[in-house]
Amino acid sequence: MTKREVDIAIIGAGTAGLAAYNAARKHTDNVVIIEGGQYGTTCARVGCMPSKLLIAAAESAHDARKAGLFGIHVGDVMINGERVLARVRKERDKFVGSVLTSIDAIPSQHKVVGYARFLAPGMLAVGKEMEIEADRIVIATGSSPNIPEMFQGLGERLLVNDSLFELPSLPESVAVFGSGVVGLELGQALSHLGVRVRMFGRSGSLGGIADEEIRNYAEHCFNEEFYLDTRSEVIDVSLVKGGVSISFIHRDKGALTELFDYTLVATGRSPNLEGLALHNSGLTLDENGMPLTEPSTLQCDNSAVFLVGDANQQAPVLHEAAYEGRIAGDNAGRYPNVMPGERMTPFSVVFSSPQIASVGVPVGGMSVAERDSYAVGRSLFEDQGRSKVIGKNRGILKVYAECNSGIFVGAEMFGPAAEHIGHLLAWAAQQRMTVSAMLAMPFYHPVIEEGVRTALRNLHEKLIKTDLEVNPCMECGPGS
Ligand SMILES: Cc1cc2nc3c(=O)[nH]c(=O)nc-3n(C[C@H](O)[C@H](O)[C@H](O)COP(=O)(O)OP(=O)(O)OC[C@H]3O[C@@H](n4cnc5c(N)ncnc54)[C@H](O)[C@@H]3O)c2cc1C
Numbered sequence: 001m002t003k004r005e006v007d008i009a010i011i012g013a014g015t016a017g018l019a020a021y022n023a024a025r026k027h028t029d030n031v032v033i034i035e036g037g038q039y040g041t042t043c044a045r046v047g048c049m050p051s052k053l054l055i056a057a058a059e060s061a062h063d064a065r066k067a068g069l070f071g072i073h074v075g076d077v078m079i080n081g082e083r084v085l086a087r088v089r090k091e092r093d094k095f096v097g098s099v100l101t102s103i104d105a106i107p108s109q110h111k112v113v114g115y116a117r118f119l120a121p122g123m124l125a126v127g128k129e130m131e132i133e134a135d136r137i138v139i140a141t142g143s144s145p146n147i148p149e150m151f152q153g154l155g156e157r158l159l160v161n162d163s164l165f166e167l168p169s170l171p172e173s174v175a176v177f178g179s180g181v182v183g184l185e186l187g188q189a190l191s192h193l194g195v196r197v198r199m200f201g202r203s204g205s206l207g208g209i210a211d212e213e214i215r216n217y218a219e220h221c222f223n224e225e226f227y228l229d230t231r232s233e234v235i236d237v238s239l240v241k242g243g244v245s246i247s248f249i250h251r252d253k254g255a256l257t258e259l260f261d262y263t264l265v266a267t268g269r270s271p272n273l274e275g276l277a278l279h280n281s282g283l284t285l286d287e288n289g290m291p292l293t294e295p296s297t298l299q300c301d302n303s304a305v306f307l308v309g310d311a312n313q314q315a316p317v318l319h320e321a322a323y324e325g326r327i328a329g330d331n332a333g334r335y336p337n338v339m340p341g342e343r344m345t346p347f348s349v350v351f352s353s354p355q356i357a358s359v360g361v362p363v364g365g366m367s368v369a370e371r372d373s374y375a376v377g378r379s380l381f382e383d384q385g386r387s388k389v390i391g392k393n394r395g396i397l398k399v400y401a402e403c404n405s406g407i408f409v410g411a412e413m414f415g416p417a418a419e420h421i422g423h424l425l426a427w428a429a430q431q432r433m434t435v436s437a438m439l440a441m442p443f444y445h446p447v448i449e450e451g452v453r454t455a456l457r458n459l460h461e462k463l464i465k466t467d468l469e470v471n472p473c474m475e476c477g478p479g480s
Contacts, residue, residue: 002130006030008332009124009134011116011276013103014041015318016309017140019325020332021106024138027333032134034126036115036275039103040096042142042310043318046162049095051185053088054165055351058192062353069391079194081170088165115275121282122304136304136332139291140325141272143310150237151177151265157244159264161186170195171261175246179206179230181350183266184222188352190264191226198258200248201230202267207350211364211412214396218356218414221394227251237263271311281305296340298328304335317348345410347426349419354395357422360410360429363400374400374409377435377459381415384451392416399425399435399455406434406463411455417448424452435460 007028010020013035021033043049064077103111114127124132145160152158159167159174161182172195176187179201191197199222206222209215215230222228229251236247240259247257273289283291284301291300291307295314298306306328309321327341350356363374381387381395395415401408411425428438435456443453 003133004032004130005133006032006135008032008136008138008329009034009116009132010138010140010329010332011124012036012140012142012272012309012311013039013111014140014142014309014321015043016142016311016321016325016328017138018099018102019322020138020140020306020308020329021110021325023326023329024333026330032110032112032132033106034112034114034116034124034132036113040099044092044095044099046165048318050088050092050165051161051182051189052351053091054084054193055185055189057084057087058189059353061194062192066391077194079170081193082168084170084193085165085167092165117275117277118280119277120280136306136335138306138308138325138328138332139273139276139311140308140321140328141276141311143269143271143313143316145265146268146270147265148267150234151263154237154239154244154263157239157262159262161266164264172196173243173260174262174264175200175244175258175260176264176266177234178266178268179228180266180268181207181348182269183264184350184352186264186266188222188225192353196260197226198246198260199226199228200232200234200246201228202232204230206230207352207356208348208358209356209364209412209414210358210362211398214364214398214412214414217396218354221354221414222352269310269316271313273311296327296343297331297338298324298341299331299338304332306332315346319347320344345426345430347422349422351419354392354415355413355418357411357413357418357425359412359422359425361400362412363410364398364412373403375403375459375462376400377455377457377462379451379455379458381448381451384448384454385446386448386450387416389446390416397421397451397455399452399459401435401459401463403463406436407432408435408438408456408459415448415451421448421452424449435463 007030008024010017010033013033024031061077064074067074112126116124116126119125174190174195174197176183176199179199184207187197187199206215233249238245243259243261244263245259250256293300293307293312298308300307308324308328310316331338345360348358377399379397382393387393397413399411408428439456443449
């Protein structure tokens with residue numbers, strides 16, 4: 001048994017753990033980072049990067065099919081599934097390689113390999129061979145896919161995001177379970193790549209969209225491409241010869257049983273806390289077994305333990321994992337003098353087509369009473385000039401502001417270039433700009449951002465409480 005005493009132990013060498021390590025090292029050299037699984041991070045190995053690579057291939061096929069709109073005929077689009085997935089893996093491996101290079105640069109005495117668990121407050125075991133006494137601990141263990149019981153007997157016919165990218169070729173058919181971000185991105189990409197897809201949601205949610213009108217609009221658009229039921233009734237899922245048999249109530253056709261090559265289960269992710277034996281940590285746990293964590297410091301329960309990234313479930317996206325890791329690593333270094341980190345405006349993007357962006361205060365998901373103190377502006381992209389030019393004129397944008405101050409607080413969008421529009425709006429919300437100040441910014445012509453101006457003008461009219469319709473701005477150019 002090896003015993004070590006360290007100032008700071010970081011559990012998990014993903015995005016959050018590595019950011020915590022870099023911040024902690026500025027305070028002490030007596031630090032370890034413990035990794036039980038594969039080095040390389042979820043984002044690079046099985047998350048953001050391979051999914052976006054698959055989506056890039058899918059968009060290319062989709063655009064080729066739509067080229068006829070412009071009078072360009074490319075003939076039948078042939079998709080070579082083996083080559084699509086080979087490129088995904090090849091480029092993915094380069095991203096993983098760059099993470100591995102930075103792991104290699106970490107001194108070997110700082111790296112511990114194995115799964116960590118608490119033996120007592122401040123005391124960790126790593127596997128059976130090592131005990132680490134740590135003054136301060138950062139938990140950065142990430143999350144893993146939930147696999148509901150009904151899918152557990154499906155063996156190799158069960159896919160999750162981790163295994164999808166390892167298929168030798170694209171399957172003929174996939175039943176996707178879960179219409180959240182991961183299910184929607186991967187399911188639509190498969191559909192664009194010629195895979196027969198049916199997507200089954202359960203709670204009515206769709207890509208995290210809070211606003212009902214936008215959600216319904218998006219559900220309608222996706223259904224033009226593949227069958228999507230966000231409140232599906234699935235009766236049976238069974239492993240059979242040649243695939244997976246799914247019995248469900250089809251929205252229009254009633255009871256159906258269909259055979260699929262695979263099921264892709266994207267029914268949410270759970271924090272990797274179970275193996276940590278948190279009951280030995282001395283931390284107060286809530287009814288779900290989660291340590292109570294202060295969002296500004298990432299400190300658990302006023303203790304010397306910090307919880308960051310997907311493991312705390314506060315904002316499971318990459319930039320937040322990295323930022324939280326930095327705050328917690330710094331606070332672990334300066335403990336007990338912890339400092340609050342200024343949190344960023346909430347911001348997420350779904351790389352569907354059209355894309356979805358959510359920014360700031362989720363006014364669209366509030367009850368009527370809660371919404372009372374906010375004004376809502378809206379614009380549609382169907383007649384928006386630039387969107388029509390490029391043939392991507394589907395979508396809605398809603399923008400939100402505080403009634404009493406006119407300060408812009410958030411937005412939700414399903415539409416063209418939402419990844420870019422979302423950034424503009426997130427930066428404006430974080431700067432606490434007023435709607436008038438945003439309207440005083442330059443808008444070029446013809447650009448998709450002119451659709452943002454239309455929504456902001458609509459919002460401005462609501463704020464000044466006039467009943468005037470927003471007339472198309474004559475000096476703005478056609479279709480703005
Ligand atoms: C398919 C998919 C697509 C995504 N796309 C995007 C996107 O486009 N944009 C975006 O912002 N976010 C995206 N995300 C989310 C993003 O990947 C995560 O928010 C981010 O990777 C979380 O980083 P983390 O450091 O918290 O966890 P991870 O990177 O998962 O790191 C946790 C590490 O802890 C290790 N570990 C776990 N338990 C222990 C233990 N007991 N002892 C030692 N080590 C342990 C694990 O092996 C792992 O290496 C996506 C996620 C998925 C699944």
